[in-house]
Amino acid sequence: MTDTPARPSNWNLPNAITIVRILFAPVFLWLLLADAGHDGPLRWVSGALFAIGIATDGIDGWIARSRGLVTELGKLLDPIADKVLTGAALIGLSIVGDLWWWVTIVILVREVGITVYRFAVIRGGVIPASRGGKLKTVFQGVAITLALLPFWVLLGAWVHWVVWVLMAVALVLTVLSGLDYAWNAVKLRRAAGARRADA
Numbered sequence: 466m467t468d469t470p471a472r473p474s475n476w477n478l479p480n481a482i483t484i485v486r487i488l489f490a491p492v493f494l495w496l497l498l499a500d501a502g503h504d505g506p507l508r509w510v511s512g513a514l515f516a517i518g519i520a521t522d523g524i525d526g527w528i529a530r531s532r533g534l535v536t537e538l539g540k541l542l543d544p545i546a547d548k549v550l551t552g553a554a555l556i557g558l559s560i561v562g563d564l565w566w567w568v569t570i571v572i573l574v575r576e577v578g579i580t581v582y583r584f585a586v587i588r589g590g591v592i593p594a595s596r597g598g599k600l601k602t603v604f605q606g607v608a609i610t611l612a613l614l615p616f617w618v619l620l621g622a623w624v625h626w627v628v629w630v631l632m633a634v635a636l637v638l639t640v641l642s643g644l645d646y647a648w649n650a651v652k653l654r655r656a657a658g659a660r661r662a663d664a
Contacts, residue, residue, distance in 0.1 A: 473536055479529035480539050482521060486546040489518040490553040497557040497613065504615035511557075512613035518550050519606040541584075547602070548576050554609045563612060568636055572605070575643040582650065597645055601638035608632040 496511035526543060529535045552573055558564035608631035617624040 473533060477529075477536070479525040479532075480536065480542060482525040482528070483539060483542045483546050486518045486521060486525075487542070487549050489514050490549045493518070493613075494553045494557045497554075498560060500561075502561040502563070504618050508613070508615055512610060512615075515550065515554050515613050516610045518546075519610065522547055522602075522606070544580055548580055551576065551605055551609065554613060558609070558612055564632070568632065571636065572639050575639050579643060579646055597638060597642040601635065601642045604631060604635035604638055608635045 493511040493514035496507045496514070500507035500511065525539070529539055555564065555569040555572060559566045559569045608628060611624070611628045611631060
């Protein structure tokens with residue numbers, strides 16, 4: 466008779482890192498809005514906090530997997546942390562006038578919609594992240610980080626062009642990966658329906 470391995474506690478290091486990432490969002494958003502588009506020290510700190518938060522994406526998951534600390538709470542919180550960080554940054558950039566609202570809305574609709582759907586069907590089957598989805602995440606993180614950090618103050622206005630190009634690529638990848646996810650979701654539901662019909 467084998468002993469059933471004990472479930473890891475929800476109060477562990479990976480989950481703590483994820484929660485800290487979530488708590489970064491209101492702090493860097495407040496700093497960004499307090500700067501009010503003046504590209505001063507508060508904006509630099511705001512951008513740095515976002516960069517740290519988004520850069521640690523994956524560290525909590527790696528620690529959880531490598532140390533056997535994967536929990537249901539962690540699976541729930543990790544994608545929420547990503548969306549909270551990204552959403553807060555996009556909304557903040559739009560409020561201060563550095564990003565068109567329609568871009569923020571398109572990205573948020575995709576991110577929130579996919580996340581809600583993922584949790585709604587999680588028991589029926591998990592749709593793995595595609596390469597496009599992972600690439601989207603990278604471009605979003607880089608584009609938003611550069612949009613928050615006012616490097617144009619040091620390097621010149623050409624930095625704005627780099628930010629806009631990266632944001633455009635991130636937007637396209639966001640839409641395309643969302644459509645790909647929706648198509649895979651349809652195929653998953655059809656396959657589940659076919660299995661029920663054959664049962």
